[in-house]
Amino acid sequence: MWNLNTGKYIGKPWWGHHSGVTDIEVTHRADGTPVFVTGTTDSRVRIWNLDTRKPVGKPLNTCFNCTVYGLAIAERGDGQRVVISAVARNFPLDDGSPPATLRIWNLEPGRPLGEPLTPEGDAYHVAVAATTDGDGTPVMVSGGDDRNVVVRGLDTGLPLGGPFTGHTGTISALAVGTREDGTPVVVSGSLDATIRMWSLA
Incomplete structure (x- = not known):
């Protein structure tokens, strides 16, 4: 963690993952506690208290031998704050399991x-973002190797x-x-x- 005024780091590095960190999202819990969420190449998503520098609860295990390619924070229609993880396997398995999934977690x-949501196509890389559409409906947006941007209802998980x-190439980033x-938009x-x-209106 770095001080934006001085450019110096605050305290010691944070430890708690066993492999590389791929994404970080900063948010707050319902009681106002500032937290941040991390995703890694060791298949795990972890929530941290920004003030105490300690993990909140146990790691969220997304799947076996996967990389968390993206995280997004959102609020569902019922007021629940959630974190969305976009995860892809590091190599294909022969058990019929999907190569990539989107998962919604209660923060x-x-x-x-x-249940986990499966992007279309053989996606081994997936990105995710969350917002509201032109009608104010909470949505999540995903993209990956199939080269398509898909908008889903955050409450239902169904494509809209x-x-x-x-x-014409893998979608590697979404905002x-x-x-x-x-006009609400998504940039890919x-x-x-x-x-x-793209317009979400």
């Missing part, structure tokens, strides 16, 4: 909500309309925002060397 007890198509006119970055913006 408070750290428990999964519903068809995918956004146009990329969400709002244009000056109030791809290994095809392009960046695209």
Whole structure:
């Protein structure tokens, strides 16, 4: 952790994972406690207290021998704050299990909500983001090796309309925002060397 005013790190490094950290999201719990969430190449997602520097609960195990490629924080329609993990296997298995999954976890007890969601296609890389669409519906947006951007209802996990198509390479990054006119958008970055913006209205 670094002080933005001085450019110096605060305290000692944080330890708690056994392999590389791939993503970090900062948020707060329902009681206002500041926390951050980490994902790694050891298949785990972990929640940390930003003030005490200690882990909150046990690690969330996403799947066997996977990499957490992306995390997103969101609030569902019922007010639950959740973390979404986008996970892909490090190598294919012969047991019929999907190569990539999206999973929604309750941020408070750290428990999964519903069953894992499977992106379309043989995705071994997946990105995720969360926002609300033009109607105010909480949504999550994912993309990966299938080159499509898919919008799902955060409460149901079901796709909302068809995918956004146009990329010719793996989608490696997603971000969400709002244009000056109030239009909610998702921005996608791809290994095809392009960046695209899509309207969620």
